[in-house]
Amino acid sequence: xxxxxxxxxxxxxxxxxxxxxxxxxxxxxxxxxxxxxxxxxxxxxxxxxxxxxxxxxxxxxxxxxxxxxxxxxxxxxxxxxxxxxxxxxxxxxxxxxxxxxxxxxxxxxxxxxxxxxxxxxxxxxxxxxxxxxxxxxxxxxxxxxxxxxxxxxxxxxxxxxxxxxxxxxxxxxxxxxxxxxxxxxxxxxxxxxxxxxxxxxxxxxxxxxxxxxxxxxxxxxxxxxxxxxxxxxxxxxxxxxxxxxxxxxxxxxxxxxxxxxxxxxxxxxxxxxxxxxxxxxxxxxxxxxxxxxxxxxxxxxxxxxxxxxx
Numbered sequence: 001x002x003x004x005x006x007x008x009x010x011x012x013x014x015x016x017x018x019x020x021x022x023x024x025x026x027x028x029x030x031x032x033x034x035x036x037x038x039x040x041x042x043x044x045x046x047x048x049x050x051x052x053x054x055x056x057x058x059x060x061x062x063x064x065x066x067x068x069x070x071x072x073x074x075x076x077x078x079x080x081x082x083x084x085x086x087x088x089x090x091x092x093x094x095x096x097x098x099x100x101x102x103x104x105x106x107x108x109x110x111x112x113x114x115x116x117x118x119x120x121x122x123x124x125x126x127x128x129x130x131x132x133x134x135x136x137x138x139x140x141x142x143x144x145x146x147x148x149x150x151x152x153x154x155x156x157x158x159x160x161x162x163x164x165x166x167x168x169x170x171x172x173x174x175x176x177x178x179x180x181x182x183x184x185x186x187x188x189x190x191x192x193x194x195x196x197x198x199x200x201x202x203x204x205x206x207x208x209x210x211x212x213x214x215x216x217x218x219x220x221x222x223x224x225x226x227x228x229x230x231x232x233x234x235x236x237x238x239x240x241x242x243x244x245x246x247x248x249x250x251x252x253x254x255x256x257x258x259x260x261x262x263x264x265x266x267x268x269x270x271x272x273x274x275x276x277x278x279x280x281x282x283x284x285x286x287x288x289x290x291x292x293x294x295x296x297x298x299x300x301x302x303x304x305x306x307x308x309x310x
Contacts, residue, residue: 010054013080014044017058020079024069032140040064042133047126050166056122059087063126067092090123091130099152107155114160124160128169131157135176150181165295174233182236189232192246200229204253207304211255214271223268224258253310262287262296269298276302279309 021040028036044060058080065071066088073092077085094117099110118124135153138146154177161170179186193200204227215223230238230252239246257268265287282301290296304310 009048009057013054014057014061017061017080017084018044020071021061021065024065024071028068030137030140032137036064036068039133039137042136043126043129046129046132046169050125050129050169052122052125055084055087056126058084059091059122059126060129062088063091063130067095087120087123087126090118090120091126093117094123094127095130099156107159110156111160111163114156115163121164124164125166128157128161128164128166128173132169132173132176135173135180138176138180146180150177150179153177154181163293165291165293171231171233175231178233178236185236186232189235189246193229193232193235200253203305203308204229207253207255207310210275210305211257211272214275215257215268218267218271220259220264220268220271222260223264225255226258227253227255229253253308255310265298269300272300272302276304276310278302 018041022037025036025040030036030039040061040063043063044057047057047060062076062080062084066073066076073085073089076088094114097110097113097117099107114124114127118127131153134149138149141149153173158170158173158177161167161173175186208225208227211225212223215221215225235246235252238244238252257272259265259268279301282299284299287296287298301309
């Protein structure tokens, strides 16, 4: 997994961190009754899949050793150097912050505090991977505890993932939070989406083929096109915000076109707008005005085939 996503990874360092973590956590169990070491391994796997460097993956393996075992930061520094020690220390400090409110202004203050505490942005990424793995295994906790952790994830961690441009991590955090905080809504959405899955897949494939054909005809044959349905939490928020039933939500499909240059981005935007009518007020130019995390892209909503917004 590490070599697939980062061919320059220092496997010796990662292996050393693994054995250190195994020794440190050897007598500990998780709430599920499984050996605790499965958690740091899970965190490290998430980091490896994101293509992170050896120091960050090693930090993922070591992130709980100082907080939950007899290991010390001084010991980590002796064994792994000051960079990994500083990251482990940063993750440990963030883990000790107590979030006790979901009030939006206060939640934003907590997010700012986390960002300010992490001198190295990789510390935040390790903490997000830690939270994602905990959310994936949260079913072993008491239901009331699940709700608290899920709400904290929505208030603090998924917005941080969004701010860092980690959209796939953000989506999974949000869907898992919805699943455990509002299971009746989550499973109803799952059933509704599943019912329309075949027609949804056909629609995505058809529109993707139309876009690809248009790109090929206009000299953008190197462009890469991907389509996907929106995730459950996104659909739920839209239903709540607009007070709509599921059958009245139409723009639940998104497409991404990746091209070779900024100029081609604007060219493809013009092509899309020539194929389908753009929806007024739904265009965002994050190339001219990048997001705070330096994300750059063009966003538009159009009235696609069958009158469906995409």
